[in-house]
């Protein structure tokens with residue numbers, strides 16, 4: 001562990017000096033005001049490994065072996081069958097098992113000490129940042145309240161000029177988010193296509209398919225439309241599709257197995273719009289990889305559309321995006337927007353994955369509750385939701401997220 005002390009006219013300069021000397025990993029051990037300004041004591045390199053090495057050396061050594069550079073096992077004979085009169089032989093087994101436990105406890109203590117110091121450091125840095133750039137930190141707070149991910153919020157606010165006021169900053173942040181959120185606009189309903197809806201069970205795949213089918217028929221009539229029911233997993237999924245087909249007067253095709261889907265699609269060439277319902281997959285779905293491979297190998301004519309529910313937590317959405325990536329979905333659809341308490345997390349996931357959004361669904365009504373995605377509209381909705389829910393970013397969270405030494409000194 002390396003410890004240094006710095007005296008500087010103010011905290012900012014002191015922090016910068018610490019960072020320059022010890023790097024980003026430095027932690028502040030103490031700070032106090034002095035006649036010259038601020039004095040900071042900081043340290044780097046808490047090395048629990050070193051402690052363990054030290055503890056591995058036997059605590060009790062024979063007097064004459066204390067000078068030998070490397071204690072060897074032979075120097076401390078311990079044998080149950082031949083108890084020795086030497087106190088070392090009897091003490092050694094007692095100390096040996098205890099040493100790692102003690103080291104572990106010390107390591108944990110150091111860890112918690114480090115965390116505590118880091119929290120203090122983050123607090124100092126965040127306070128410093130708030131003082132120097134109040135508009136920027138206020139925007140970070142507001143973006144956090146909307147649910148925008150840390151890196152994205154940082155990225156957007158980081159581009160702001162130092163002299164902007166809060167209104168300009170807000171406008172810039174909303175415009176930035178809208179620009180980063182990719183949308184495809186109205187899709188399939190004008191020109192047709194072949195679309196397989198994939199996603200977790202219950203996110204609203206079949207409902208979306210029904211909404212698109214009804215809208216297509218309202219525009220073009222039923223002749224060019226085909227429905228494919230490849231969900232043979234869930235009980236009732238086939239019935240649901242057959243009922244929809246009957247209602248709309250459109251044939252419903254069922255492949256013999258999921259692997260037979262490409263063959264079936266080849267037979268449906270003449271249809272301008274083919275909508276394919278697929279089984280919802282759970283986390284441990286052993287068949288999912290096979291199904292995604294079948295979809296990915298269907299050729300460029302087939303689009304896989306990932307269906308995500310806005311009411312799902314951002315972490316689970318991120319996981320779903322990763323899980324369905326093997327099918328190369330060129331776009332996604334966001335359902336249950338009406339049920340979402342916050343929208344920033346979902347939008348952050350889409351922005352980070354650079355996954356364009358085609359439609360959003362905000363209710364169960366077929367076909368009314370479906371809209372072509374518009375980015376500014378969605379970002380504005382995210383802001384409204386945060387306002388109406390009275391979301392308030394916890395001060396502690398803000399410090400942990402954005403209070404880093406690098407910001408305090410740049």
Ligand SMILES: Nc1nc2c(ncn2[C@@H]2O[C@H](COP(=O)(O)OP(=O)(O)O)[C@@H](O)[C@H]2O)c(=O)[nH]1
Pocket residue numbers: 199200201202203204205206207208280335336337338339361362363364369
């Ligand atoms: N509130 C709300 N419910 C929806 C929405 N989309 C679908 N649902 C409901 O979610 C449930 C599951 O939908 P379903 O289409 O069967 O999901 P699937 O398992 O992915 O095919 C049904 O009760 C739907 O009515 C939506 O946008 N908002």
Ligand SMILES: [Mg+2]
Pocket residue numbers: 205206207231237277
């Ligand atoms: Mg379904």
